[in-house]
Amino acid sequence: MTLLLRELKILLRSPAGAIQSLMFAVLVIALFPLAITPDPDQLAPLGIGLIWVVTLLACLLAADKSLASDYADGSLEQMVLSDYPLWWMCLVKSMAHWVSCALPLLLMAPILGAMLAMPLDRIVWLMASLVLGSPILSLFCMLGAMLTVGLNQSSALLPILIAPFLVPTLILGTQWATTGGEAFYGYMLAALLCLSVVTLPFATAVVAKIAVSR
Amino acid sequence: MWRWFHQWGSPKFFYHRSGALLPVLALASVLILGCGVVWGLLIAPADYQQGESVRIMYVHVPAAILAQSSYAMMAIMALISLIWRLKIADAAVQTVAPIGACVTLLALATGSLWGKPMWGTYWVWDARLTSTLILFFLFAGVLALRNAAGQSQSAGRAASVLAVIGLLNLPIIKYSVDWWFTLHQPASFTLTERPAMPFSMWGPLLMMVVGFYAWFFLAWLIRLRHELVKREVRTDWVQQMIKQ
């Protein structure tokens, strides 16, 4: 619990990361109407997919920074060597990544949706799908960050490693939102979230042990 | 049993014993693939729906099967290297990844060459093609991690973990792509799912699959033996072998 508080305090003290991923998302979403068309009738059907892809990219881009400072100042090694449950640390790190990266985007979703001329009910389903889906993104991003921590070019490497794993989340999330909440996709997304929460922190913990031995 | 396992786990023993397998595999793959190509290109009948273009099946389907099973083999080797820390299993993971990536690319290329006459375009977001593409990205991830992390032991272990997680995720990816595909486009015409193929067609197909496997193990073995002597270059047995 203290670990969670520590992470949140660090986030509050330096909100630069959260602002960065927000800016990234707003910027990219602003580029689409410029590149495709300003016509609302053509933009609206693309909205859910575009915002999902932008969220996914923002999470991937922010991931390597979430461990870099811990690795540099040795606190990652401390945590691995201490008898603290490592999976809990990985879970907390994922939560911190989610709070700093996915949560701001989730709160911004109505504005992003308005930029793409999405109707309100679409925006609601988009936010619901992001609520269920984005934690999975954060858990996988933390796995990727742990795999690449301490390597040079880790920020370029991480998306290559992790993006294929995010495909099911992307598919289920966007399908759920575009079908207007068809139960099957919702259940599947929730099941995927449960599965990820109970397995990925342990996988990340295994990788953490390898990472500090580098 | 355990002694046998340990013997084959030692690079020196493996190198010397596996040398005898090379000519066998080489002969087998040349013969089987040669017969398969002749059977598939010349003797097998044309399809009543697809005409002569169905002959692409005899290289596409074996490549696709091999692509999937080579990922599975890589992940199993990765698991073995993680659990028992066998040097040879780690070398096996490293050497099978590029071969698997090449085979996956081949499956994609032949698939799109088959798609052009059948669908009218080189690329269709068909469930099978899409999941093969993702499989290629998974191979690329393992390769990229390996290249970035260098030759150290921990690099191998990290790549192994990634491979194992990839294998566990493969069914989830496959099912989600299938759902996505059926939602957008009800399966009307898939290339390979057909009611009861006659023997004149699955005969050459089976032969090509076996031939592809023989080739795959040959290529893997050559690569693995090269990797082993490279890693063990400072030991006596490699130095003696070089002298000869």
Next chain:
Amino acid sequence: MNFETITAFLEMGGYAIYVFASYGLTALTLGGLLLAESRRHRAWLRRQGSVQRSEET
């Protein structure tokens, strides 16, 4: 035998480009990989051999 004449075989019922391109690509991949591997191995052995000789002298 499925084809009556050699020209019929070469035409492949109009699908010649696709069929022969995919077989050619397969041959290239399968053969090329093997060739590259064995050449690399032999070149490495030769190089190591010269290293060994230079160390002995």
